[in-house]
Amino acid sequence: MQFIRTLLLAMFTVAVFTACSNEHVEEEYLDLQECFDDHTVNEGLGVEEAIVICTLEHTYVGQDLDFATVDECIAFVGDNLGVDDASDAEILAACEDYITQKGL
Numbered sequence: 001m002q003f004i005r006t007l008l009l010a011m012f013t014v015a016v017f018t019a020c021s022n023e024h025v026e027e028e029y030l031d032l033q034e035c036f037d038d039h040t041v042n043e044g045l046g047v048e049e050a051i052v053i054c055t056l057e058h059t060y061v062g063q064d065l066d067f068a069t070v071d072e073c074i075a076f077v078g079d080n081l082g083v084d085d086a087s088d089a090e091i092l093a094a095c096e097d098y099i100t101q102k103g104l
Helices: 002-022 032-042 048-058 070-080 088-102
Strands: none
Touching: 002 048, 032 070, 048 070, 048 088, 070 088
16 A cells, blocks of 8 residues: 555656646747747737747747847847738837846
8 A cells, every 4th residue: 555655646747847847938939920920829829918928938049039129129020020910019019028027
């Protein structure tokens, strides 16, 4: 009986550890467009929120993004998203939010 309890406890511990460790796995996308499409189309996020998440939390084929200024962020997003995906105002707002959240 003690063996069964020990076995069940071990299985439970492994299951909890596995579940917790998978929560913080960052997704890696090929590019900003793929990330943006995933978050807006598949997850239903808004344009600005998707841009912030894609610039702040994800990597692109091993490349981490680290913009020092809003203008750097705007240039990257403008060059890497489809023309009709986000307005200039949405990109500006998202990049300002990126800089704010990056500093937290």
